Amino acid sequence: MAKDFIQVLALGDNEQEVFNKKLRSNKVLAKLATLSRTDDCEVAVESCGMSHYWRRECEKLGYQTVALPPRFVKAYLQGEKNDANDARAIAEAALRPNCQTVRLKSIEQQDLALIVNQREGFVQTITQFSNRLYQMLQGVDEELDKRLAAKAERNEDSRRLMSLPGIGPITAKAPSV
Structure with missing residues (x-):
């Protein structure tokens, strides 16, 4: 998760890309609010200090969230490391059964x-x-x-x-x- 820009990848039925774009961080939540979703729709992020903030904000929008350890995501990275490939790796890792997750921390x-x-x-x-x-x-x-x-x-x-x-x-x- 970058400070100024965040790659947002949305998958639909059959795990097909519906949306995959780098957005300014101040536009991410507005975009997530406009995406159509089912009740079991999940936002997956790579765990870092800021991931807890983004998870809390996404949960306010009604999303379920999950954070994945970077070492787990790295195994699914294909091609060179960039935001788009990282987003795809996070999505791939999150789709795996029994994937490791990081517990959401409160502000406190x-x-x-x-x-x-x-x-x-x-x-x-x-x-x-x-x-x-x-x-x-x-x-x-x-x-x-x-x-x-x-x-x-x-x-x-x-x-x-x-x-x-x-x-x-x-x-x-x-x-x-």
Whole structure:
């Protein structure tokens, strides 16, 4: 489902194309409202974030709706990938018995899923940032330790103190600071 245009494919009896045209997204619902249909007429879409919106709108018009996972639709794609071929693949997949479908989400469910995904991304970003910050601080700490060790090695009092067990460059340099 594109943002500006949507390919609308309508099948009639014997699965023959009745309508197959790319429409501006703001014209889709008006066109669907004019199509003649039976009670068991179904709108099939490929599942994506926007598919829930379109399903809810189509159901307001009295259509039954179904969303199919992209991996299931891909198996029915013939020819190069374009909107018309994608629409045909969705229709083919939807006609299969026992086809996999995606449950329709309410606006509230979509909002909750968005918040959960945002939070997971935020936690991941914080973790990555914390790891980088820790690595940077560890590098600074190691560099300062090297400087202190070099200074301690050049100082007679510090060398004598470091000869005692448990005394290192940091402790050995402390009295002279």
